[in-house]
Amino acid sequence: MDLLDTLTAKGLRGETPTREEALAVLATTDDELLDVVAAAGRVRRRWFGRRVKLNYLVNLKSGLCPEDCSYCSQRLGSKAGILKYTWLKPGQAAEAAKAGVSGGAKRVCLVASGRGPTDRDIDRVTDTITAIKDADPSVEVCACLGLLSDNQAERLKAAGADAYNHNLNTSEGTYGAITTTHTYADRVDTVRKAHGAGLSACSGLIAGMGESDEDLVDVVFALRELGSDSVPVNFLIPFEGTPLAKEWNLTPQRCLRILSMVRFVNPDTEVRIAGGREVHLRTLQPLGLHVANSIFLGDYLTSEGQAGQADLDMIRDSGFEVEGMGEATLPRHRADALAGGGCGTGAATGGGCGSGAASDTPADAADAPAGGPCGTGGGCGPCGGHGGTLDAEPAAAAEAPGLDEPAELVEVAGPAGGSGDESRTDLVRVRRRGAGTELAPNA
Numbered sequence: 325m326d327l328l329d330t331l332t333a334k335g336l337r338g339e340t341p342t343r344e345e346a347l348a349v350l351a352t353t354d355d356e357l358l359d360v361v362a363a364a365g366r367v368r369r370r371w372f373g374r375r376v377k378l379n380y381l382v383n384l385k386s387g388l389c390p391e392d393c394s395y396c397s398q399r400l401g402s403k404a405g406i407l408k409y410t411w412l413k414p415g416q417a418a419e420a421a422k423a424g425v426s427g428g429a430k431r432v433c434l435v436a437s438g439r440g441p442t443d444r445d446i447d448r449v450t451d452t453i454t455a456i457k458d459a460d461p462s463v464e465v466c467a468c469l470g471l472l473s474d475n476q477a478e479r480l481k482a483a484g485a486d487a488y489n490h491n492l493n494t495s496e497g498t499y500g501a502i503t504t505t506h507t508y509a510d511r512v513d514t515v516r517k518a519h520g521a522g523l524s525a526c527s528g529l530i531a532g533m534g535e536s537d538e539d540l541v542d543v544v545f546a547l548r549e550l551g552s553d554s555v556p557v558n559f560l561i562p563f564e565g566t567p568l569a570k571e572w573n574l575t576p577q578r579c580l581r582i583l584s585m586v587r588f589v590n591p592d593t594e595v596r597i598a599g600g601r602e603v604h605l606r607t608l609q610p611l612g613l614h615v616a617n618s619i620f621l622g623d624y625l626t627s628e629g630q631a632g633q634a635d636l637d638m639i640r641d642s643g644f645e646v647e648g649m650g651e652a653t654l655p656r657h658r659a660d661a662l663a664g665g666g667c668g669t670g671a672a673t674g675g676g677c678g679s680g681a682a683s684d685t686p687a688d689a690a691d692a693p694a695g696g697p698c699g700t701g702g703g704c705g706p707c708g709g710h711g712g713t714l715d716a717e718p719a720a721a722a723e724a725p726g727l728d729e730p731a732e733l734v735e736v737a738g739p740a741g742g743s744g745d746e747s748r749t750d751l752v753r754v755r756r757r758g759a760g761t762e763l764a765p766n767a
């Protein structure tokens with residue numbers, strides 16, 4: 325169709341579509357879905373070849389947050405039966421990170437609940453970054469700690485952080501209906517602070533909260549204008565005990581259209597399938613790899629993902645390859661836009677690195693993953709980077725987490741759904757393993 329031809333041509337040149345074109349992608353039919361994915365896939369291969377970047381979450385602090393983000397299982401007043409614990413010690417966090425790195429992750433995302441870090445919290449995180457980098461200097465580290473105050477981003481950068489995640493989540497026009505304890509402008513300010521300090525800015529969205537197509541397009545264009553180097557696309561996990569528990573608005577086809585729209589608007593930016601892909605994409609997850617070039621490995625902050633080995637099998641069986649430590653994520657022209665024009669920790673030395681196509685690669689060579697861009701992408705925080713319960717249990721106040729008796733894996737209440745347009749609430753599971761427990765991580 326003319327729309328997809330136009331979008332593909334613009335994407336291969338790194339150009340931004342119009343809002344009307346982006347909206348038209350979301351309005352395509354299921355009969356057109358494979359054509360949409362194929363067109364977005366050409367753009368994805370133009371800039372990122374067939375590489376898939378793996379990222380791994382370490383939840384440094386779970387719960388204990390005064391914010392009221394409606395989508396978050398850790399929010400103030402949440403009744404979700406999630407893990408609650410205070411700060412992991414640097415050695416514990418480094419050990420947790422090792423599981424993801426051993427599974428192929430090149431980026432570790434350090435996430436902590438709360439409105440934003442204190443100076444003491446920054447000290448804790450910088451010590452954790454040091455511990456992780458001492459174990460493996462090639463690992464990229466992204467911090468996700470909530471709203472930043474002045475000079476905190478600079479301290480993280482000096483400690484060796486490569487990126488900072490803070491999601492916009494939804495459009496400015498509807499933000500107040502989702503969260504009341506901070507503003508959309510607060511989030512924009514934090515992303516700008518991170519970018520200004522020379523950190524790779526990671527900022528994305530959450531789909532499935534009852535937003536309109538216009539809201540989705542608004543937030544994706546805002547992320548483009550903000551200069552986000554990485555755009556995590558989260559699909560709402562409707563936890564029981566949160567205000568959005570009954571918001572089952574997504575189908576696998578809808579998710580693929582959203583991912584494709586994000587790719588067309590951000591052709592040369594890392595697009596990550598983040599929280600909720602197992603719940604909403606389900607058996608169509610492999611198709612998502614043709615659009616996005618990045619995923620999380622294993623579990624999320626408070627919910628289970630599929631087994632790490634299953635992720636690796638899916639990547640291989642779909643004809644993709646895991647992006648290596650010595651390869652860079654972003655094309656050269658985007659990497660040069662970062663502070664100092666450097667490549668980030670994932671870049672090799674010399675005039676170029678990575679296996680994706682360079683920015684001056686002819687469009688007709690787009691499907692061949694050759695060339696040499698450099699730079700980093702990254703990001704984390706499938707729940708917007710913070711959230712938690714203020715009424716923490718006494719056991720949660722221990723400095724070194726370690727639940728007295730790790731609970732069995734539990735399912736969020738809800739009837740098992742079917743296929744097609746029916747929701748699959750049986751797939752929403754609370755995380756009871758990994759960091760903060762005595763159970764092995766799912767990496």
